[in-house]
Amino acid sequence: xxxxxxxxxxxxxxxxxxxxxxxxxxxxxxxxxxxxxxxxxxxxxxxxxxxxxxxxxxxxxxxxxxxxxxxxxxxxxxxxxxxxxxxxxxxxxxxxxxxxxxxxxxxxxx
Numbered sequence: 453x454x455x456x457x458x459x460x461x462x463x464x465x466x467x468x469x470x471x472x473x474x475x476x477x478x479x480x481x482x483x484x485x486x487x488x489x490x491x492x493x494x495x496x497x498x499x500x501x502x503x504x505x506x507x508x509x510x511x512x513x514x515x516x517x518x519x520x521x522x523x524x525x526x527x528x529x530x531x532x533x534x535x536x537x538x539x540x541x542x543x544x545x546x547x548x549x550x551x552x553x554x555x556x557x558x559x560x561x562x
Contacts, residue, residue, distance in 0.1 A: 489521035
């Protein structure tokens with residue numbers, strides 16, 4: 453699996469086959485689980501160099517573990533306090549929608 457992902461990343465037309473971030477994420481997780489934190493970190497750095505947004509592909513806790521394992525600081529803009537959880541935002545919107553006040557709806561009398 454790792455060889456396939458690595459080969460895909462070498463292709464110039466990789467975006468037409470898969471999302472490049474997905475291939476990187478698989479490799480990052482593979483290397484980290486195999487106790488190769490430095491290889492995982494190098495792949496994360498490659499993602500940054502390619503300007504791939506990390507959080508759609510990699511969990512915050514995994515990024516923190518990788519950085520901690522190699523003794524690197526997590527960039528300020530990738531720290532947990534700056535990450536917005538889409539599920540929380542959607543839940544808040546749903547709550548607002550369900551609490552709407554319909555008292556201002558015009559009533560027509562016949």
